[in-house]
Amino acid sequence: MLMLEAEGKALLAGSGLPIPAGAHLVSDAAGVAGLSLTFPLAAKAQVRSGGRGKAGGVRRCDGPAEAEAAVAAILGTRFGGELPSGVLLEPWLPIAREMYLSVVVDGRAGGFVALYAPEGGVEIEAGPPPLRYEFGLPRNFRAHEFRRLLETVEADRAVRERVIALTRRLLQVAAAQDCTTVEINPLIRLQDGNLVLGDAKVVRDDAAAFRHLELEAALVSERMREVEDVRRCQDASLMLVWLEGEVGLISGGAGMTMAAMDAIAAAGGAPACFLDTSGNPTPAGFGLAFELLDRNPGVRAILVSMFGGGLHTDRVARTLVGILEARGPGAKPVVLRLQGTGSEAATEILAAAGRVNHASLEEAVAEVVARTRAPEARA
Amino acid sequence: MSILLRAGARVVIFGITGRFGTFSIRDLRASGTEVVAGVVPGRGGTEVEGVPIFGSAEQAVCDTGADCALIYVPAPLALDAVLEAIDADCQLVAYPGDGLPVADAMEMRAAARARGAWLVGPNSPGLISPGKAKLGFMPSFCFRPGPVGLISRSGSLSYEASYRLSCAGVGQSTVIGIGGDPVKGVTAAEAVTMFHEDPETAAIVYLGEIGGTDEYAVADYARRLDAKPVTALLVGRTAPPGKKMGHAAALVGGYADSWAAKVEALAAAGVNVARSLDQLPIAAAESLARAGLAPAA
Numbered sequence: 001m002l003m004l005e006a007e008g009k010a011l012l013a014g015s016g017l018p019i020p021a022g023a024h025l026v027s028d029a030a031g032v033a034g035l036s037l038t039f040p041l042a043a044k045a046q047v048r049s050g051g052r053g054k055a056g057g058v059r060r061c062d063g064p065a066e067a068e069a070a071v072a073a074i075l076g077t078r079f080g081g082e083l084p085s086g087v088l089l090e091p092w093l094p095i096a097r098e099m100y101l102s103v104v105v106d107g108r109a110g111g112f113v114a115l116y117a118p119e120g121g122v123e124i125e126a127g128p129p130p131l132r133y134e135f136g137l138p139r140n141f142r143a144h145e146f147r148r149l150l151e152t153v154e155a156d157r158a159v160r161e162r163v164i165a166l167t168r169r170l171l172q173v174a175a176a177q178d179c180t181t182v183e184i185n186p187l188i189r190l191q192d193g194n195l196v197l198g199d200a201k202v203v204r205d206d207a208a209a210f211r212h213l214e215l216e217a218a219l220v221s222e223r224m225r226e227v228e229d230v231r232r233c234q235d236a237s238l239m240l241v242w243l244e245g246e247v248g249l250i251s252g253g254a255g256m257t258m259a260a261m262d263a264i265a266a267a268g269g270a271p272a273c274f275l276d277t278s279g280n281p282t283p284a285g286f287g288l289a290f291e292l293l294d295r296n297p298g299v300r301a302i303l304v305s306m307f308g309g310g311l312h313t314d315r316v317a318r319t320l321v322g323i324l325e326a327r328g329p330g331a332k333p334v335v336l337r338l339q340g341t342g343s344e345a346a347t348e349i350l351a352a353a354g355r356v357n358h359a360s361l362e363e364a365v366a367e368v369v370a371r372t373r374a375p376e377a378r379a
Numbered sequence: 380m381s382i383l384l385r386a387g388a389r390v391v392i393f394g395i396t397g398r399f400g401t402f403s404i405r406d407l408r409a410s411g412t413e414v415v416a417g418v419v420p421g422r423g424g425t426e427v428e429g430v431p432i433f434g435s436a437e438q439a440v441c442d443t444g445a446d447c448a449l450i451y452v453p454a455p456l457a458l459d460a461v462l463e464a465i466d467a468d469c470q471l472v473a474y475p476g477d478g479l480p481v482a483d484a485m486e487m488r489a490a491a492r493a494r495g496a497w498l499v500g501p502n503s504p505g506l507i508s509p510g511k512a513k514l515g516f517m518p519s520f521c522f523r524p525g526p527v528g529l530i531s532r533s534g535s536l537s538y539e540a541s542y543r544l545s546c547a548g549v550g551q552s553t554v555i556g557i558g559g560d561p562v563k564g565v566t567a568a569e570a571v572t573m574f575h576e577d578p579e580t581a582a583i584v585y586l587g588e589i590g591g592t593d594e595y596a597v598a599d600y601a602r603r604l605d606a607k608p609v610t611a612l613l614v615g616r617t618a619p620p621g622k623k624m625g626h627a628a629a630l631v632g633g634y635a636d637s638w639a640a641k642v643e644a645l646a647a648a649g650v651n652v653a654r655s656l657d658q659l660p661i662a663a664a665e666s667l668a669r670a671g672l673a674p675a676a
Contacts, residue, residue, distance in 0.1 A: 105481050106561070107561040107562055107566070107591050107592055107593065107628065108596070110485060110566070111485040137486070137489050175482065205481050207454065207627075210455050241623075241624065243617070243619060253533060253534060253535020254533055254625025254626045255531070255533020255537070255625075255626075256535035256539055257535075257624070258536075258588060258614035258615045258618060258625075258629070259539075259612075259656050261614075261615075261616075261618070262616045263655060263656065265616065265617045271617055274622075274624055274625070276625050278535065307539045309538040310518060339539075362657050
């Protein structure tokens with residue numbers, strides 16, 4: 001789960017990391033009046049989408065009236081489609097330099113890597129790739145190894161030593177709090193030489209929620225913010241991501257669902273969703289899948305493509321026949337492809353209900369794409 | 380030969396009295412794999428389906444000579460179970476479960492490597508050396524013995540792809556599901572190296588997806604002058620950026636995560652990249668032909 005800047009900074013501050021002093025979080029412009037603020041300050045939109053700086057989500061304010069206006073303006077602006085949940089007011093810092101520092105989990109390292117760039121800030125993507133120190137397990141971090149690497153990119157000895165100490169602390173938080181990313185961009189060197197975390201992007205590992213009560217609670221409220229369809233699927237152990245296309249795809253397994261999406265595109269169609277039913281291939285699971293696809297006006301035809309490994313496709317066929325019969329005439333066209341374990345029985349069950357079981361994914365995909373174009377798809 | 384899992388493997392199952400555990404006793408036996416023990420703390424001395432249960436892995440290994448462990452316990456208990464299997468000297472440990480904290484995956488991986496053991500998983504169906512042994516729950520009918528070493532990040536894709544290969548006469552030496560998580564036991568880089576060293580593997584098939592860096596490791600291998608022919612299929616071409624496609628690691632953040640970037644890197648390294656699932660058996664057969672082999676009838 002990606003935390004908001006203010007949440008991430010609070011987590012890091014709790015472990016003694018240097019965040020800007022005297023910050024306030026407000027959720028409406030009226031809230032600015034009661035605060036004792038020092039100026040100038042930075043008003044920063046609290047959103048999860050990136051690129052907020054370039055989109056006007058960080059504003060300098062020289063007085064209370066300006067701060068109120070900035071808060072109102074930011075709260076009324078969408079950033080990457082997302083309305084800010086609040087505005088963070090922080091002292092405008094006397095910046096001498098901006099660097100980049102992060103501690104992230106990386107598959108290649110089998111664990112953590114530390115990344116450092118002597119020039120950070122909003123243009124980080126445009127610069128050369130940051131220095132990379134791979135160490136894997138947190139306990140394998142060695143200051144002397146990191147130092148040797150830092151010496152190749154960072155000329156300022158004092159900065160090097162402070163960065164090393166800071167990295168050790170970030171790593172301790174990441175390990176204790178199950179964070180997969182702690183990214184500080186910019187890491188700010190103040191005019192007095194001290195370092196302070198200008199921004200913080202903290203991603204916590206959802207899978208570790210069982211050992212962090214506050215993460216569990218945050219996930220529950222994040223789930224409440226999800227669109228209803230996605231939330232209902234999560235509750236039913238289905239994986240749903242809505243896409244833009246017209247072919248409603250019901251599949252099983254993440255890899256095969258993506259393979260079927262790609263096959264639909266290769267046949268000239270476009271998938272309306274990623275919908276993986278492998279977590280709940282039951283009447284309730286398939287019933288919900290059909291309900292959502294039937295209700296979505298963008299879906300013009302439905303493809304059910306399941307390859308039975310452990311799954312018995314004859315049972316799936318019986319479930320589908322029940323659902324299809326209950327939908328009645330005039331419903332969106334449905335194309336079926338059940339292969340693998342139990343598929344001969346599945347074909348018979350479907351045939352008895354007047355349905356065709358396509359023998360291959362490719363044949364079924366061609367058929368469903370054709371059906372999205374046929375006039376009866378609009379019926 | 381095959382990699383990691385050989386004929387005669389002796390399997391101990393953790394969580395053997397659960398639904399998956401009991402299913403696996405029958406399923407592994409049907410595939411010719413010997414299930415010699417189960418581990419359930421506090422339930423030593425009992426048995427299930429004729430398999431003796433022990434209270435600890437140490438006891439199970441000592442009494443039965445088990446050398447491979449299959450771990451079916453919930454994610455919060457998984458790290459301790461895997462460490463126990465490794466400490467008991469199991470040389471190969473499969474943890475198929477998903478939803479494992481990445482910090483626990485790091486610990487498991489490091490502990491296995493420190494003892495010279497291999498972990499397969501998390502979030503994987505395990506591995507199978509067709510005709511020899513299976514450690515996991517992939518459907519056996521999809522596979523047949525042969526010269527192709529197959530590596531997959533996705534379970535479901537590995538079943539259907541292997542089935543199509545088997546139907547086309549392209550059998551497999553070992554099929555390994557490395558799993559859909561970012562940090563894992565055997566990685567793509569390690570699996571290709573093992574297949575490279577396996578005299579019974581003539582060509583490699585890699586099934587990848589968006590997100591993560593495994594595909595670049597496969598490209599690195601394929602650039603070796605002595606590399607065995609590599610065929611690949613990547614899924615997720617139509618996945619939008621910023622959305623997780625089921626697997627924890629299947630997410631396009633930057634360009635390097637994208638389908639296009641990975642296909643480009645693999646193709647540039649000389650990998651035969653199949654354009655679609657139905658092209659995969661054709662591409663794999665071409666690879667075998669380059670290695671001087673024809674598909675079986």
